[in-house]
Amino acid sequence: MAIEQDLVNAVIDLDENKSYGLVKKMVDDGADPNKIIEILKKGVEEIGERFSRKEYFLTELVMAGEIFQQSAKLLEPILKSMEKASKSTGTVVIGTVKGDVHDIGKNIFVTLLQVGGYEVYDLGVDIEPIKFLEKVKEKNANIVAYSGLLTVALDSMKETTELLKTNGLRDKVKIIIGGLPVDEMWMKEAGADAFTDNAFEGVKIINEWLKSGGG
Amino acid sequence: MEKFEPIKEEAMSSVERVLTSIKLKEPDRVPVWPLIDYLPVNYIDVTAQEMIEDPEKSQWAFEWIYHKLGGFDIAFAGGSFYMQIINPFPDFFSIFYLDWRLPGRMLDVNESPQLVENALDDPFFKVEDYDKIIEKGLLWKSNFKRAGMKDMMKLSKIGPKVAEYTEKWWTEFKVPTFNDGACSTPFDLLSMFRGSTNFMKDIYRYPDKIKEVSDFLVDNMIMMGQYGPSQSGGKTILVGGVRGSADFISLKHFEDLYWPYFKKIVTEYVNKGYIVQLHMDTDWTDRLHYLKELPKGKIYLHMDERTDIFKAKEILGDHMCIEGNLKPSLFKLGTPSLIEKEVKKIIDGCAEGGGLMVGSEIPDDAKLENVKAMIDTCKTYGKYK
CATH class of the missing domain: 1.10.1240.10 (Methionine synthase domain)
Known part of the structure; x- marks a missing residue:
């Protein structure tokens, strides 16, 4: 011991x-x-x-x-x-949205998600809405995470959510947004389900979603 | 230019108002500073590229926004963005060292410039480069891929223009400029070079090396920060703090690797007679008391909404003028009445006795009526008896 x-x-x-x-x-x-x-x-x-x-x-x-x-x-x-590694907890598609390149917080969030046993697809920075859509479809993801710091990121987040909606995927995923300035106002504008400026809290929120059968 | 009413005269000019506040005395009213970068691009016929590369056009845009909003207390001189970004010296803004994406070059002409973190896997600056810096000096790392000799040559034409516009703000409009020159700590610079994630590992793995390079760099950086003012005749220097805050490092690392250099830089600029703006991004609340070690009544502290401005008043009220700290996204998502409420809260909590300016970085897609609400509230509600 x-x-x-x-x-x-x-x-x-x-x-x-x-x-x-x-x-x-x-x-x-x-x-x-x-x-x-x-x-x-x-x-x-x-x-x-x-x-x-x-x-x-x-x-x-x-x-x-x-x-x-x-x-x-x-x-x-x-x-x-070994025969099989432990099963993944959930599938997350994450990226810093179009028009923004800040990624310090995103990178640490990706690591913590991996620690938490999630299968994570990190698209990188300045990501077009269509890239999120394609990856969600391809990997059958249940969680989408937008990262951003600038107000232009907000328009991109909104656009991405709209695209998921028009493709019938919005109800199949939970969306979380992260970044130092994000707040409830950002969350509503982006059409997301949760927000956080703390990577650990973010993982906890996702854990809760999956525990309650959401996502 | 669109015809505007002349700016309404008040008991003090903006220059008098700002300088009085820095000296920790009560001016006629609380000064107000919307920190505007590329906002005019969304409203008038100017591109983001011109805001950087065309001094006449950018001065025109800054004058337009100044008049459109009915006047405010601190401004940018046309052409100064160019001087910062196409800076031949390794400072916080220099394209020769940092990965700037610029409008009209790597971005659309109307997109605001962005600073990209150095790559995680293949940083511009490797661990072994710490020693090379000491051996060869920093200029050795200049990168001419992103800008070249042509851009450097243009500096000699832009310098005198910036000098002309700086003078125009101070004497004709009686509005102080800010950020005539800029400097940051060796810590912030090295963090940009290495990429923050790599650098944070370095803090644990090679703290002594970081100290050694910082000792080597600090005097050079102090000298290089004066390049802008040497060209424009400006009186102000911005000292930027980002990666030393509570959003990044512990107090122990702050004390060892950050604060001694920050203190030295600021103190030397004050001693040389510059007005220093501390431009502190992210959360500095738990380290505000260190700022009391800086010279009294010569500096103003810009903070964003992550730092508690009321705590700043409590700790620094009799030592340093404070400025802030509305949340930038409010100017896009909020309403004039919401902004008015927020401004009043800051004035109620921090204006007493002077030493307060109200402000925020204004996002490039802000609504003008929201910016105007901040300004107007300071002009009415912010009056000292």
Whole structure:
């Protein structure tokens, strides 16, 4: 048990080398990789709590995401050789909308969604509405996430929602918008279901949707 | 130009009003500053490209919006965007170092310019470049792919124009300009170079390297920030803070890697006689008290809605003029009565004793009646007895 707690603590302390060392040791000792992932998640979740309490900041989230991703890479060969990896929680199509290129928040949200077990399709920045539509169709996504900081992004968000509507997909997805300035006014204008300026909160909102059978 | 009524005379000129506020005294009324970039593009015959590259046309557009809105207290000089963006020195705005998408070049002539974060996987600036900067100096990193010699040559023609328009604002309209020059911290600059996500990992992996490069860069950056004023004769310098806020880094990182440099830059500009605007994007609420270490009564602090302006008044009221902080999207989505309410809230909480300006960055697709509502409320409700 001790090594598991050590790994949780190493993640929380953002100690990269110690985290990777412990992951490797656990692999050598024959631990179940899915279980190691769960332990890493526990560490990242605590970091999220500290972020919400303003004890940790964006830098710490980025580092937590890095440690999780690098650790997952160490586990990849073993996960692949196993029958099946854990089933994805949901499918998210995300992008910074047309006319806007801000993506710091989006990138961290993508990482946290991956930590949460979601299948994530990150379209990038300055994304045309049609690209969102195509990807939602192709991947049968149940969540769409728009990112944006500028007011021009708002028009693009609205346009994208309209396009999903005219293609009969609006009722099949839940839409969340994210960015520092987004608020209820933005959400209504964009025709979205939720808004957040906090990536951890965003993941929680999506978790709730899927738990209640939405999306 | 469209015929306008002359701007209504008030007890003080805008120059007097703004300077009085910076000195922490009560002027005739609360100064108001809509920070307008490309708004005229949506209303009159000027393109976003001309706002940057054509000094006459951009001055015409700035004068138009000034008159259309019945006058306000701080303005841009025509051509100054060019001076900032096509800046031969590595400052916060320079196209030779940062990935600017400009109208008429990579964007439609009417799209506002955008600054793109450096790529995650293949940043413009690699980890090993920290050492190269110290070895070769920063100019070594100039990138001529996005702009070239022709753009540089044009600077010598635009400089005198900006000087003429700066003078015109200060003496004819009696309105101070702002952002005649700009500087940011080495931390902000390196974050732009590396891309913020890469840089945040660097903060954990190579903090000593960041310090070493910052020590090397800071004096150069102070010098380079004076390039604009040296051309235009302007008196103001903007010092921008973004990546050092509570939306990005912890207080420990702020104290180690950010604040010493920020303090040095601002203090040196004040000592050289510049009016310094601190342009602080995102949330600085928990680090406002550090600003008390800066010279008193010589600076004004612009903040957006992420920073608590009422806390700023409480902490800095007797030390530094504060300016802000309506939420930009209100000017697109809101109504004049909503704006009026918000402005009154700021005036009620922060105007007492002077040292307050009301303002916001105005989105390029704002409604004019909303901007006018902010201005008019300051002119009526913002009067000091």
